[in-house]
Amino acid sequence: MTSIRTHRIALIPGDGIGREVIPAACSVLDAALAGHGAQLGYETFDWSCDRYRREGSMMPAEGLERLREFDAIFLGAVGYPGVPDHVSLWGLLIPIRRGFRQYVNLRPIRVFEGLASPLRIADERLIDFVVVRENAEGEYSEAGGRLNRGFPDELAIQEAIFTRAGVTRIVDFALRLAATRERQLTSATKSNGIVHTLPFWDEIVAERAALMPEIQLRQEHIDALCAKVVLQPQAYDVIVASNLFGDILSDLAAAVAGSIGIAPSANLNPEREFPSMFEPVHGSAPDIAGKGIANPMGAIWSGAMMLEHLGEHKAAAAIMTALATVLAESDTRTPDLGGHATTTELADAVRHALQTPTHLAAST
Numbered sequence: 001m002t003s004i005r006t007h008r009i010a011l012i013p014g015d016g017i018g019r020e021v022i023p024a025a026c027s028v029l030d031a032a033l034a035g036h037g038a039q040l041g042y043e044t045f046d047w048s049c050d051r052y053r054r055e056g057s058m059m060p061a062e063g064l065e066r067l068r069e070f071d072a073i074f075l076g077a078v079g080y081p082g083v084p085d086h087v088s089l090w091g092l093l094i095p096i097r098r099g100f101r102q103y104v105n106l107r108p109i110r111v112f113e114g115l116a117s118p119l120r121i122a123d124e125r126l127i128d129f130v131v132v133r134e135n136a137e138g139e140y141s142e143a144g145g146r147l148n149r150g151f152p153d154e155l156a157i158q159e160a161i162f163t164r165a166g167v168t169r170i171v172d173f174a175l176r177l178a179a180t181r182e183r184q185l186t187s188a189t190k191s192n193g194i195v196h197t198l199p200f201w202d203e204i205v206a207e208r209a210a211l212m213p214e215i216q217l218r219q220e221h222i223d224a225l226c227a228k229v230v231l232q233p234q235a236y237d238v239i240v241a242s243n244l245f246g247d248i249l250s251d252l253a254a255a256v257a258g259s260i261g262i263a264p265s266a267n268l269n270p271e272r273e274f275p276s277m278f279e280p281v282h283g284s285a286p287d288i289a290g291k292g293i294a295n296p297m298g299a300i301w302s303g304a305m306m307l308e309h310l311g312e313h314k315a316a317a318a319i320m321t322a323l324a325t326v327l328a329e330s331d332t333r334t335p336d337l338g339g340h341a342t343t344t345e346l347a348d349a350v351r352h353a354l355q356t357p358t359h360l361a362a363s364t
Contacts (some may be wrong), residue, residue: 018076133246
């Protein structure tokens, strides 16, 4: 009897449309794995803003210990009206990222055939790049505080923390990734205005890049880089950026690709000492939550990245081919893409594309 590989997945649907797109995406992942001798074993956790309102915390005190035994974490969305964003994020998402040393936030950007970009110059044959965002320090540090609350001289201090170890490991990851693609790396900086941390970043980027001379390196200030991603998106392959710069830049790039609703992300612990986490970047979208019209493509693509991380390369490639097929050859679209399909209908279309003869031939 042939044994079936089982990967243990911690599901955290979270808030808003996360509860809709995660089940839809799981149905696609299961279908993709069916012919490849593998399956996913899920355990669902109700950690969310609802839990915070009931119990005073986004997740239990032993939450990280409970997650540590899993092969990967699949997250829907975090945040909902009534719970401040800094409470929801720092109560769930950020502790997982930092507790499990998920210092790489990987966000691929691609224009699919059939999905209109707001840019006239967009061409699906040319726009295909990756933002590598530092995910554990930088501008999103816990250092700082507030003084003199309620008085006219009230102030807030937020410290950015850049360490040699932290910058080195994210730059090395980006260089290794660039070596598998077009051998081009762009470093986002602002060392002409930020006097300490970004010159430090630039120095380490230059040091590490010198060890891989086959990689073409360029450095661009973040403000100019944002403009060029809009004007010349085809010029980029791998972009490495600090926590804040990478966060903003990747959402901008997702809009260039046509919709933030399709944008995926991976929070990676490259050493695999801890589980990595995969999530769409569209947020909880409370304005459409419960209506059944959320776009599941961001979650499906994030799931494909999870399968790739787990070593299920054929199933991951099959999902990406199916996504591209649906966008190129059908008019099945959720409202954010200009259509009328429901979350379930779009996921069903991707599952159907997985089983078409043309697709099967392309993914074997």
